[in-house]
Amino acid sequence: MYLRRVKSNGHDSLARANGDSVSRAYTPLFAPPPVDQVAVEERVASLAKRSLKKGAKVAGLKLSIRMMDLTTLEGKDTPGKVRALCNKAMHPLDSDPSLGPCAAICVYPNMVKVAKEALRGSGVFVASVATAFPSGLSPIEIKLDDVRRAVDFGADEIDMVIDRGAMLMGDYAKVFDEIARTKDACGKAHLKVILETGELGSYDMVRKASEIGIAAGGDFIKTSTGKVQPAATLGVTLVMLETIRDHYYATGRKIGMKPAGGVRTAKQALQYLVVVKETLGDAWLDPDLFRFGASALLNDVLMQLEKERTGNYQAAEDFSKD
Amino acid sequence: MKTRTESHVDAADVAVPGPLAVTDPSGASAGLPRLRVTKAYKMYVGGAFVRSESGRYFRVASEEAQGDADPAGVNIPRGSRKDVRDAVVVAKAAYEKWEARTPFNRGQILYRLAEVVESRAKELEHSLVRAGQSRAEAAREVAATVDRAVFYAGFADKVSALVASHNPVSGPHFGFSVPEAMGIVAVIAPESPSLLGLASVVLPPITGGNSVIVVASEADPRTAIVFSECLATSDLPGGVINVLTGYGSEMGPIFAKHREISAIDAWTADEALRATLEREAASSVKRVKTHPSPNAEMWFDRRRGQGLGFIERHLETKSIWHPVGV
Numbered sequence: 001m002y003l004r005r006v007k008s009n010g011h012d013s014l015a016r017a018n019g020d021s022v023s024r025a026y027t028p029l030f031a032p033p034p035v036d037q038v039a040v041e042e043r044v045a046s047l048a049k050r051s052l053k054k055g056a057k058v059a060g061l062k063l064s065i066r067m068m069d070l071t072t073l074e075g076k077d078t079p080g081k082v083r084a085l086c087n088k089a090m091h092p093l094d095s096d097p098s099l100g101p102c103a104a105i106c107v108y109p110n111m112v113k114v115a116k117e118a119l120r121g122s123g124v125f126v127a128s129v130a131t132a133f134p135s136g137l138s139p140i141e142i143k144l145d146d147v148r149r150a151v152d153f154g155a156d157e158i159d160m161v162i163d164r165g166a167m168l169m170g171d172y173a174k175v176f177d178e179i180a181r182t183k184d185a186c187g188k189a190h191l192k193v194i195l196e197t198g199e200l201g202s203y204d205m206v207r208k209a210s211e212i213g214i215a216a217g218g219d220f221i222k223t224s225t226g227k228v229q230p231a232a233t234l235g236v237t238l239v240m241l242e243t244i245r246d247h248y249y250a251t252g253r254k255i256g257m258k259p260a261g262g263v264r265t266a267k268q269a270l271q272y273l274v275v276v277k278e279t280l281g282d283a284w285l286d287p288d289l290f291r292f293g294a295s296a297l298l299n300d301v302l303m304q305l306e307k308e309r310t311g312n313y314q315a316a317e318d319f320s321k322d
Numbered sequence: 323m324k325t326r327t328e329s330h331v332d333a334a335d336v337a338v339p340g341p342l343a344v345t346d347p348s349g350a351s352a353g354l355p356r357l358r359v360t361k362a363y364k365m366y367v368g369g370a371f372v373r374s375e376s377g378r379y380f381r382v383a384s385e386e387a388q389g390d391a392d393p394a395g396v397n398i399p400r401g402s403r404k405d406v407r408d409a410v411v412v413a414k415a416a417y418e419k420w421e422a423r424t425p426f427n428r429g430q431i432l433y434r435l436a437e438v439v440e441s442r443a444k445e446l447e448h449s450l451v452r453a454g455q456s457r458a459e460a461a462r463e464v465a466a467t468v469d470r471a472v473f474y475a476g477f478a479d480k481v482s483a484l485v486a487s488h489n490p491v492s493g494p495h496f497g498f499s500v501p502e503a504m505g506i507v508a509v510i511a512p513e514s515p516s517l518l519g520l521a522s523v524v525l526p527p528i529t530g531g532n533s534v535i536v537v538a539s540e541a542d543p544r545t546a547i548v549f550s551e552c553l554a555t556s557d558l559p560g561g562v563i564n565v566l567t568g569y570g571s572e573m574g575p576i577f578a579k580h581r582e583i584s585a586i587d588a589w590t591a592d593e594a595l596r597a598t599l600e601r602e603a604a605s606s607v608k609r610v611k612t613h614p615s616p617n618a619e620m621w622f623d624r625r626r627g628q629g630l631g632f633i634e635r636h637l638e639t640k641s642i643w644h645p646v647g648v
Binding site: 311313314315316318 | 407414576579581
């Protein structure tokens with residue numbers, strides 16, 4: 001059922017390995033079960049209604065902070081802003097040192113060195129987007145070079161984008177090969193594969209892209225760049241988590257999941273945790289296997305935690321932006 | 323004036339519709355009775371009419387007027403802590419845009435509100451009559467409400483000229499004092515008059531650029547809801563005025579503790595509540611003004627029931643120094 005990962009070297013493609021043309025080689029290999037859209041949305045809607053109160057809520061919110069990839073991916077990013085964000089990741093709330101730290105900082109390659117320096121000794125990882133983020137529409141050599149440089153700068157994790165155009169055209173071999181070659185270029189760095197589900201059009205395509213991302217060597221699959229709407233939704237997250245679950249049953253290998261973009265409120269974060277728990281179990285309630293890609297989420301979580309601690313609703317102005 | 327029948331009732335106790343059928347005055351249904359269409363009264367939050375998230379209601383008794391579909395008692399949503407929380411979110415978003423409009427534009431919108439209240443005068447009067455007033459009293463109150471909206475409409479672009487100043491300073495600088503809106507103002511409206519009192523306490527803060535969350539009169543919240551339908555059909559953006567119904571004693575302390583709310587203006591005879599508001603608001607350093615309920619006639623008085631002071635109460639003064647000759 002699963003495509004075995006083929007060690008890729010140079011331009012060697014899976015199609016060539018199978019001695020077949022691209023389209024005919026891939027269609028039968030990537031024949032995931034069709035996704036029932038109505039059932040997926042019903043399922044997440046029912047899970048999202050589950051109410052977490054008091055102790056469970058606080059524990060969930062604290063866990064979500066440790067799962068956060070605090071992100072800044074803007075053209076106007078500066079070293080100063082990245083340092084401030086690093087500080088926020090290490091000490092999310094000055095008045096409560098027990099909170100955090102966040103799992104990682106997610107930045108553009110040019111900011112990796114700054115972040116690495118600022119986070120030294122903290123245990124917070126540096127993730128860098130690469131492969132001509134966010135479109136991915138550059139020659140593969142440039143994308144691989146982008147990855148190698150980000151790793152050289154010190155990135156612990158690479159967030160790559162797949163070629164959505166190739167995906168939609170049915171050129172799955174190209175998508176697969178690019179992921180596999182990016183994985184090789186990562187060396188020791190972890191690879192997160194961004195599917196950009198908002199551009200894929202259907203849950204079936206999300207399922208297919210998830211399988212390709214996993215089979216080609218991704219350590220994590222990630223919903224979105226945050227530059228396209230819709231970004232992460234509970235529905236696509238469930239489809240991706242089910243792909244991870246099926247892969248785990250088939251191979252025993254645990255793949256991580258990262259919804260990114262659109263997760264802005266503490267309430268949403270808890271809903272995601274419920275979906276993870278119900279789909280994959282406690283093992284995935286861990287920053288090594290589940291992350292939130294977010295920038296606005298952290299402050300909302302902090303506001304809710306302070307509300308639980310003091311009993312009073314908080315004001316946004318009382319929390320630092322970065 | 324009729325007041326609420328019980329202080330704490332569950333929805334299960336309250337749903338008492340009148341007879342299902344009413345006679346058809348038009349005769350179009352050939353002698354068959356019409357199905358009675360009663361109205362679900364809802365709170366006005368973020369430009370939408372919503373039930374309380376808590377699902378609770380309280381019952382307000384009223385005179386049953388001839389030909390009126392509503393039964394003698396109507397169910398009014400009883401706002402909760404989380405309704406306050408949700409209202410703050412929309413009021414905050416609305417404030418940022420409302421405050422950025424020109425004062426002239428705010429005045430235009432307030433005048434539009436006066437137009438809409440005028441055109442719905444009969445409906446508002448009807449609601450007041452059902453709350454126990456005579457027709458003459460109701461007509462007088464609605465007319466005064468229209469006038470109040472016109473009064474603040476005219477004031478909107480004059481506040482700055484009246485309140486701001488150019489201060490003499492000892493040095494080569496100009497010193498300016500400029501009024502600015504505070505943010506979200508939480509209001510507990512006077513019990514009576516239910517319409518004019520409400521308009522008189524919510525219009526001045528929005529004239530100055532604030533957004534408002536108000537708890538309507540407990541005795542006659544229905545008229546506040548009809549007034550909300552005027553707000554919804556004027557050009558006032560959703561979220562600038564949010565009308566909650568329920569008990570001030572329940573929602574007031576939530577206002578006081580909520581750090582996002584900048585000021586409280588409470589018109590209530592409940593002395594314990596006034597003390598609670600002042601105490602609970604201290605940690606977030608809110609501006610709190612509590613008023614023992616005045617005589618209802620005060621609101622009809624054009625000298626005491628309206629004025630610049632009502633607007634100024636919810637403005638902050640920003641001081642700016644600027645060098646001379648640059």
